[in-house]
Amino acid sequence: MKAHLRDIILIAAILLIGGIIALVLLLTRKTGAFVEVRVDGKTVASYPLSEDAEYDIAGVNGGVNHLIIRGGEAWVESASCPDGLCVNMGHIRHAGASVICLPNKVIVEIVAPDSGGVDVVVGQ
């Protein structure tokens, strides 16, 4: 009986921690402004979320992910990777949300206006 109670406490604690993480993320989320594309950890492009467009992202090992930005949302429409998980990850619009393709090492992430991408390049 005591073991039973301890089980419930442990499982409740696990669920509570998960809930707290979810709550923190939910409260701190902002509407995105830019779509940042990273390949192998390096930022290769940053597109405004407000402009409808389509891009082909070249990942590692010749992989390609087809990115679509439309109506304030971004998603990967098709990909060369065998599992196609990135396509299944759906549409993203909030800052911090991302679509990740592990085989191609491609990350598409929505970033907030203040932290986001390159706004203006001065000089050069």
Added chain:
Amino acid sequence: MKKQTITTKTLAFYALMIALAMILSYLEMLVPPFFAIPGMKLGLTNLVVLIMLYSRGAKSAMFINLVRILLVSLLFGSGVSFIYSLAGGLLSGLVMILLKRTGKFSIVAVSIAGGVSHNIGQILAAVLLLNTTSIAWYLVILWFTGTASGAVIGILGGILCKKLQNARLFEK
């Protein structure tokens, strides 16, 4: 050093368990991602680790765990998938061993903690490999799916352990 002997029964049992783990891994690979949540798995192979942990102890469980990660990655996976499996497998293995060692929790609770920590391990590996923290949301989803699948595996594991014990498969 004391010479270690291994009985035929133990050898056969280990072989059976590794074969079972590999088949379950393969089965999981055939199933398309559940509900469009990539990375969400039932963790069927965890069933084997769980049974090993409760029948032969921590060392045997970790041994089977490592062997199946290595074999499955070699057969079906890539270098990247090996790192993810290893991160998830090692963390969940360790957590389950430690929790069981306390002797205070049931097999279901141990399995749930294992399921969640497996997903945490994989997310940690992804954070390090991809150099990003943007998968935090993903962690939340996998946190809860890990709890659910851990519960299913834990209940199954409990039943199987009892059956196997009755079949005297656990005796050395």
